[in-house]
């Protein structure tokens with residue numbers, strides 16, 4: 615916001631609206647700067663003023679990472695939830711799925727593909743937070759399982775980019791079982807010497823954090839990403855203490871050793887290439 619336009623007295627207060635303006639402008643939720651959407655796209659959805667990393671879709675990560683974003687093999691594309699509990703609370707789960715599919719164009723909260731990053735063939739899973747809060751149900755678990763299988767069989771490095779509110783409670787214990795399923799499969803990958811890298815983006819919480827997200831051989835995070843298990847308010851109420859500043863943010867977790875490094879989106883692709891090279895994978899092409 616321009617300095618001359620800023621309110622000079624604090625006597626008058628208004629609610630600081632977080633909603634972004636519709637149309638061609640978008641407001642940064644961190645510094646309130648109004649940014650031209652096209653400019654934001656060119657800057658890989660990083661705020662031009664404060665470097666806030668906007669949440670982006672799986673497709674936008676494909677564009678960012680893959681040598682050719684249109685050239686990939688999608689694994690388990692058509693797997694869909696069967697609503698095993700016939701869940702019907704305030705909203706019918708089956709209706710929620712239909713709505714989420716329409717909104718995102720995807721069948722569930724993760725897309726799993728094989729594509730090339732800097733010439734390195736990679737098994738790549740990317741979650742979509744916009745699909746029912748990136749929640750992990752039976753479909754997300756099964757797709758991750760198949761992706762890991764593909765990585766094992768073809769000796770490919772595995773990268774999963776997380777964005778998730780946790781387990782999908784509409785599928786009850788079927789959702790919780792995915793934590794064990796993905797973790798067990800990752801142990802198999804580890805036993806065969808395969809590499810698993812996670813990139814935790816804003817937010818990564820609940821059952822996702824409690825399973826595959828934190829099992830990476832290398833755990834990367836985007837700047838200022840919220841990463842945790844339970845919400846800060848619940849923890850505060852439980853322990854009856856104020857939480858330290860920056861609690862559950864990527865920088866705090868790096869300091870405490872839960873995260874290996876924080877990677878700016880501009881550096882993500884090169885970082886992945888460096889990691890693959892370091893772990894002795896060989897590029898299949900020279901792109």
Ligand SMILES: [Zn+2]
Nearest residue numbers: 642645661664
């Ligand atoms: Zn900003």
